Amino acid sequence: MRIGVLALQGNFREHAAMLRRLGVEAVEVRKPEQLGSLDGLVVPGGESTTFLRLMRLYGLDVAIREFAQPVFGTCAGMIVLDREHLGLVDIDVDRNAYGRQVASFEADLDLGDGEPLRGVFIRAPRVRDVGEDVEVLAEHDGEPVLVRQGRFLVASFHPELTEDTRVHELFLDAVKEAMSVRA
Numbered sequence: 001m002r003i004g005v006l007a008l009q010g011n012f013r014e015h016a017a018m019l020r021r022l023g024v025e026a027v028e029v030r031k032p033e034q035l036g037s038l039d040g041l042v043v044p045g046g047e048s049t050t051f052l053r054l055m056r057l058y059g060l061d062v063a064i065r066e067f068a069q070p071v072f073g074t075c076a077g078m079i080v081l082d083r084e085h086l087g088l089v090d091i092d093v094d095r096n097a098y099g100r101q102v103a104s105f106e107a108d109l110d111l112g113d114g115e116p117l118r119g120v121f122i123r124a125p126r127v128r129d130v131g132e133d134v135e136v137l138a139e140h141d142g143e144p145v146l147v148r149q150g151r152f153l154v155a156s157f158h159p160e161l162t163e164d165t166r167v168h169e170l171f172l173d174a175v176k177e178a179m180s181v182r183a
């Protein structure tokens, strides 16, 4: 299993380290032609306007739209994949929409397995609307923070910044499933 981590900017090292801990080959992606050999792609947190600018510059916006394998976006990665930007996940997102006082915070999230997941939110996007094909996997204060739509998984928080590997495992399950369908 080879997973790419978009490495233009932001938290790509932390994602790659977590994937390696889970026994997966993690590749830093900077060019569109690298996508062809990947079984999945992570779009990390960072600064979405910078991401979008660099992605356009390198042709990665078009390449990611054409990429047919599972994609996992966190924080700025969620913004990049939303309706307004690459249009791959049917959600409306507001950037930096948690108030100034709570721009960054941590909260326990419920994944439904009885074990709280510590969510680290850093100037996180706020999900304002989800389309009907979008599954909400975790909420904070009644608002979606982890959602899935088919092969896309997006989180407004940073699962790569804790020791808890469950969200990455969820993504890898989707990758394994897509690989078994192809085989």
Ligand code: GLN
Pocket: 044, 045, 046, 047, 048, 049, 074, 075, 076, 077, 079, 095, 096, 122, 123, 124, 125
């Ligand atoms: N605030 C950033 C943005 O709007 C996202 C923050 C993050 O990825 N930690 O792009």
